[in-house]
Structures are given as C-alpha cells and as structure tokens.
Amino acid sequence: MDWASIIGLILVITGIFSGQLIEGGRLSSLVQPAAFVIVVIGTIGAVLLQSRMPTFIRGVKMLKWIVSMPIDTSKKTIQEALIWSVVARREGFLSLERYMGASKDPFISKGLRLVIDGIDPVRLKEILDVDISLYEIEQRQAVKIWDAAGGYSPTIGILGAVLGLIHVMENLSDPSKLGSGIAVAFVATIYGVGLANLFFLPVSNKLKEIISSEVTRREMLSDIFYSIALGDSPRVVEERLANHKK
Structure with a gap:
C-alpha cells in the first residue's frame, strides 16, 4: 500500500x-453534473482519439499501481543472483533449470534460459537489452494517456466554461436560469484545471517513476546474466551488483 x-x-x-x-x-x-460530463467524458474521448485501445487499457490498468505499487524485489533478486552464480560455477549452466522453472518473473526465466542454452554472452546481453527497450517503450506509451489527459482537460474545461456562458446568453430574459449557466461555466474550469494538476499529471509522474525502477532492475539482471554466461566468479557478479546499488 x-x-x-x-x-x-x-x-x-x-x-x-x-x-x-x-x-x-x-x-x-x-x-455540477453538466460540467463533469463535459470535462471527464470529453477528456476520455480526446485521449482515446490519440491512443490505440490496447495502449489505453494498459494505461488505465496501471492506475492501481498508485495505491498498490508493485513489490520491490530488488533485494531478493540480488540474493538469488549470487546463488545462480555460485551454482552455475560449481555445477554448470544446466543446473540453473530448477531456478528457471521456479521463477514467476518472465524476464528472469528468459535470462536463465538463454544462459542454460549457452548463448554467446554478447548476444545474450543484446537480446535482453532489446527486451528491456521494448518493455520501456510499451510502458511509457501507456503512461502517456495520463500526460495527454493532463494536457486536454484544462482546455476542455475552458470549452465547458464557454458552453456555460452561451447558455447564460441564451437565457438573459429568464433570470432563473442564469445561475446554473454561470455555475457550469466556472465549475467546468475548476474541474479541467483541477483534474489536470491534482490528478492526471501527478499520476503520470508516479507511474514514470515506477517504470524507471523496473527498467533499472531489469538492466541489473541483464548484467548479471551476462556475467554468469561469461563464467565470471561470484565475486565478479557481486561487484556488478554493487555498481548497480550505488
């Protein structure tokens, strides 16, 4: 939490x-329900217009990370990496199969499989680095829906304000309807600016931080698998891990 x-x-x-x-x-x-509909529905429509549906859905699903962040497994990963290096050094790469089968992390499983298959260390690192890049691009594309919402909602709030004022101008002869029109005009602006600066943009920035942490963890794993594939001693692997912790 x-x-x-x-x-x-x-x-x-x-x-x-x-x-x-x-x-x-x-x-x-x-x-003001009218202002809410204009700003929220209008913003969602604008974001959908610029995004592919899978990207939009992925970005919405990320919202749960704001209150329930992914578990930080970096310390556990470091401990496991040292075990992998010792086992690979003593028993050979094939002995890592039991760890590959037990891992629930697809990236770890892929890295261990490449080591077990005896892939050239340089080629192994290239494969994993490409995987990391694709992951980062995919995740950051999804986060962009929140940036987009933060950019569109103030403008749509102003649009709501203009619509409210049009309603006021149309009912100048009926004073009883002026209050609701003016309320929609001002509240729509509040909704647009407020949602952008107090929700959409903060959510986007927090998600970017979470993604950056995960990318860093995967880069650390890539270096670990590269080192194990080279046949480095556990001491060298530990030094690589120390460099990532700085």
Whole structure:
C-alpha cells in the first residue's frame, strides 16, 4: 500500500473542500453534473482519439499501481543472483533449470534460459537489452494517456466554461436560469484545471517513476546474466551488483 498516494489524495480533496467552506461557499456548488460530463467524458474521448485501445487499457490498468505499487524485489533478486552464480560455477549452466522453472518473473526465466542454452554472452546481453527497450517503450506509451489527459482537460474545461456562458446568453430574459449557466461555466474550469494538476499529471509522474525502477532492475539482471554466461566468479557478479546499488 502506497500511503503517500493515499495521503496526497486526501489532502487534495480536503484542501479544496476546506477552502470552499472557509470562503463561505457551499460544497454543493462544486457538484455540477453538466460540467463533469463535459470535462471527464470529453477528456476520455480526446485521449482515446490519440491512443490505440490496447495502449489505453494498459494505461488505465496501471492506475492501481498508485495505491498498490508493485513489490520491490530488488533485494531478493540480488540474493538469488549470487546463488545462480555460485551454482552455475560449481555445477554448470544446466543446473540453473530448477531456478528457471521456479521463477514467476518472465524476464528472469528468459535470462536463465538463454544462459542454460549457452548463448554467446554478447548476444545474450543484446537480446535482453532489446527486451528491456521494448518493455520501456510499451510502458511509457501507456503512461502517456495520463500526460495527454493532463494536457486536454484544462482546455476542455475552458470549452465547458464557454458552453456555460452561451447558455447564460441564451437565457438573459429568464433570470432563473442564469445561475446554473454561470455555475457550469466556472465549475467546468475548476474541474479541467483541477483534474489536470491534482490528478492526471501527478499520476503520470508516479507511474514514470515506477517504470524507471523496473527498467533499472531489469538492466541489473541483464548484467548479471551476462556475467554468469561469461563464467565470471561470484565475486565478479557481486561487484556488478554493487555498481548497480550505488
């Protein structure tokens, strides 16, 4: 559980509502279904227009990482890597098959399989580095939907404000309808700017940080498999790991 995200979200909501009450306003005045529909549905539509559906779905699924971050397995990976190097040195590459079968991480399984198959170390590292690059590109493309939402929502909020003002101008002869039109105009702007700067963009930045951590872990694994394939001693593998921890 990522308490920083949860606390941050609570502070955002509390700050906005508290400020509204301190100013003597009503919370109900911030609830405008028309403005919500314009901004949220409009933003989703704009993001879908620029994205492929698989990319959009992948980006939405990443949202769960904000409150439930992927488990950091770096320490466990380091311990396992030292075991792999010792076993490979003493018993040969084929002895790593039991670790490959027990691993639930596809990248680790692939790396161990390449070592077991006796792939040339340089070629092995090239294969794994390409895999890392493809993973990073795919993940960052998915995160871009949140960047895009952060860019579109303020503009769509302004669009909602203009629509609200048009509604006001159309009903100048009926004062009873002026209030709702003006409310939609201002609240739509609040929704657009607020969602962009208090949700969409922070979510994007946090997801980028998570992806960067995973890429770093995979780069470390790539170096480990390269070292094991070269037949390096466990001491050399440990030195490579030390370089990644700096």
